[in-house]
Amino acid sequence: MSYTVTLLPGDGIGPEVTAAARTVIEATGFTIDWDVQEAGGDVIEKYGTALPEPALDSIRRNGVALKGPITTPVGKGFSSVNVKLRKELKLYANYRPAKTMPGVKSRYDNVDLIVIRENTEGLYSGLEHEVIPGVIESLRVITYEASERIVRFAFETARQYGRKKVTVVHKANILKLSDGLFLDVARVVAKDYHEIELEEYIVDATAMRLVMRPESFDVLVMENLFGDIISDLTSGLVGGLGVAPSANIGTHCAVFEAVHGSAPDIAGQGIANPTALILSGALMLRHLRQLEAAANIEHAVHTVLAEGKTITGDLGGNATTSEYAAAVAAVVERL
Ligand code: NAI
Ligand code: MG
Structure with a gap:
């Protein structure tokens, strides 16, 4: 074929x-x-x-x-x-x-992870406006539908490749409503994947742990801007x-x-x-x-x-x- x-x-x-x-x-x-x-x-x-x-x-x-x-x-x-x-x-x-590759210079020899980034919303929704001169608002849109779709994609990926863990990267301690929703969705979706561990990790702490112990991650899923930044970081690890x-x-x-x-x-x-x-x-x-x-x-x-x-x-x-x-x-x- x-x-x-x-x-x-x-x-x-x-x-x-x-x-x-x-x-x-x-x-x-x-x-x-x-x-x-x-x-x-x-x-x-x-x-x-x-x-x-x-x-x-x-x-x-x-x-x-x-x-x-x-x-x-x-x-x-x-x-x-x-x-x-x-x-x-x-x-x-x-x-x-x-993934670490032999012959490619990097600081680590044991990285093997996958970053999955939501690609359609968050701060990339393009909703920005000037409220009054000197004050700009950018809307960070998080919906149940898109969050469910991306988290499910992450768990399906983990299942397909025999991965053990999905880390949901968030900032729900500050962004209580938007990332709170993302996290809630992840907890619901995870119930359909008993063989895969759900881990919750705050984005700034994730950045530090990626540099200190990158081997402790498996599949990571996150909203758009976090994914943009974190996935460049992980490219740099390998x-x-x-x-x-x-x-x-x-x-x-x-x-x-x-x-x-x-x-x-x-x-x-x-x-x-x-x-x-x-x-x-x-x-x-x-x-x-x-x-x-x-x-x-x-x-x-x-x-x-x-x-x-x-x-x-x-x-x-x-x-x-x-x-x-x-x-x-x-x-x-x-x-
Ligand atoms: P870049 O990735 O094109 O280059 C950054 C540096 O990395 C340069 O020094 C370049 O020589 C080197 N580099 C990149 N790929 C390489 C390769 N395969 N082999 C050897 N060296 C390599 O990033 P830059 O300069 O910020 O962007 C250039 C243009 O590419 C911009 O117009 C940007 O918008 C566009 N761009 C397009 C993307 C896409 O089509 N997916 C993604 C990123 C940037
Ligand atoms: Mg980028």
Whole structure:
């Protein structure tokens, strides 16, 4: 069986890292028909937007996309393509695993956790206004429905991957109504998952414990802004931007992408590290139930990084993007 998947090469280093991910995914032998769609800074003149309707339609049609980074131009009138994509496709869950990898420099050798961030509300509801000059209000919206959906997603994820614990990260001691609701919902949902422990932890204390004892976490779930901040922190625990994959998941569509941006400072030089997007490709294959292909890609990435012979400049090597991708693909083909 083959699948049609939307491919958005994006801009900046996007085309380079998506080509690399494609090479590695194709090495698994699983056939994908790539529906390549234009998006990004280079198409604004042509379409009047960085996220043209044909690209959105393609994702709606195929249900799955692999996406390169897209530059958000600085200045008024340009809203973030990434925020628009999440809104248009109702991608309510942001999924960011952080796992220690051999050969990638970091302060820890035993991190293996997943951050799940609510992607649609909280302070990102876009409800801001000036009350009187000099006083601005931003509304932090928390609803039962979205909280239930994201907490359930976290427990389902934990169950699917045999995880033992879900930590609900909150600030209900101060935000008694909003985070109080989030916490209440979590307690209700947890009753449906007897085999998984529910842990409640305050967000600031979570930040400290993540740095001191990251191995004590398993799956973490939280509202939008907490998730934005905490998930960058957890990327930093395991080696940073070049190696951090992610997924944005909704009821009908899922978009897989690296955490990093378009890296204009190194774009076009063929030296970007494609690991993050390659690992996002593995998450995508798992979503498509191609469990063996996904595991093979992860294994191959770990193997090449651990050998340390063919790695990109950000990790201390001197391989190009395509040399590294070829090395990973070669290991995949042997598996
Ligand atoms: P960035 O992640 O593009 O770059 C930050 C630093 O990390 C740069 O020095 C860059 O060279 C390095 N870097 C990033 N990815 C790398 C990789 N794969 N290999 C080697 N080095 C890498 O963040 P920045 O500069 O803040 O954003 C640039 C543009 O990307 C902005 O327009 C931003 O809006 C956009 N962006 C897009 C995202 C997306 O499409 N999902 C996510 C984040 C930013
Ligand atoms: Mg962020």
